[in-house]
Amino acid sequence: MARPRQFDADAAVEAAMDAFWAGGYGATSTQDLCEGTGLGRSSLYNAFTSKSHLYQEALRRYAERSRVDQAAWLGREGPVLPIIQAFLLDAVDTQLARADHRGCLAVSAAVEVGSAEPDVASLARADFDGLVETLRALIERGQRDGDISPDRDALALARLTHAALAGIHVVGRITDDRRRLTDIVDAMVESL
Amino acid sequence: MARPRQFDADAAVEAAMDAFWAGGYGATSTQDLCEGTGLGRSSLYNAFTSKSHLYQEALRRYAERSRVDQAAWLGREGPVLPIIQAFLLDAVDTQLARADHRGCLAVSAAVEVGSAEPDVASLARADFDGLVETLRALIERGQRDGDISPDRDALALARLTHAALAGIHVVGRITDDRRRLTDIVDAMVESL
């Protein structure tokens, strides 16, 4: 047999995800990725083939992680509206907490490279769909529990909520004003 | 006096706006800009100093143009909700009509370069604020006219509407499914 890999590929993807998340796809160079992961060029290319492949891997990882995160926020018991409110407010605070205002990797991927690379578009779409589906299930529960009017289209409401979140991630990139973002949350929750 | 400029600087900014809009900031090279505008490197740099300056000029132009466009859509007489609905649906159709799914230049700017370049962030912020303000005025009129409940915070509703539009521009980058976007519009209008 042969020499085993000296580094943790999982940790490398994580580090790459961080680098892409902070700088976007185009502005993150392979040099940045080497420094971020602590790996040499050869190791990176041997393990991940290309910058684009590594990006997709990072995006996949991001989608998994955020799915878990979303399930934790949105899977709780109790009244639905406070759950959604807390979920959205967490997104606001997370975004404002970091100095680089890094928003959502999937949103960046969709906007920056989604229209050019179908594979990336697929990954972003899957990420979006996962959240929309989770929201829809939660909203339907709210309708059964009497928290949300059963007359409304749960899927459409889930899509609107997701769009509002995407909007938060967009606006949050260029503002420090928390109110700008919490207004979106408040109006959204009030609209459900 | 001296030799007058052989090209129309206005048209050049317009062409540059188009190039940046289609490809984003990073992925649009100076070569692309030369080809898009039909100008030589010297002329471009002589007139616009740098790629970044030209981008800002294009973004400024975009903001002006979209402000006019938004005023046309949102400044009409009559019931408020159909006006907002038509405005949002136009954004959906515009986005789906183009093969490259180019969304909104200000959204791209905010997401791709906003967090790195404060000047770009300012321009995007100004663009966003302009639309939010227009929406707020319209929503307040709707409240006076009895189309929208006067109990709700008009500014927050305007910000939510804007966030939903930004979300449409994000999701629209990676989907051809019109329903995904019209659901957002329908739920949004229903929520006002």
Place this chain on the structure above:
DNA sequence: CGCATTTTGGATGGGTCAGTTCAGAACTCT
């Protein structure tokens, strides 16, 4: 007409880009 001034195209420069190559080190299994 000719001078001053600006534009313009093309060549060029220094730097960085993504990706490759290769030799030697490292490791597992026999």
Place this chain on the structure above:
DNA sequence: AGAGTTCTGAACTGACCCATCCAAAATGCG
């Protein structure tokens, strides 16, 4: 211990990047 395989670091490749420079062309004014 030795064979066989894989990993790794550093140098390298060719292309492209943004920006500059320069000489020639073009113009308006005296």
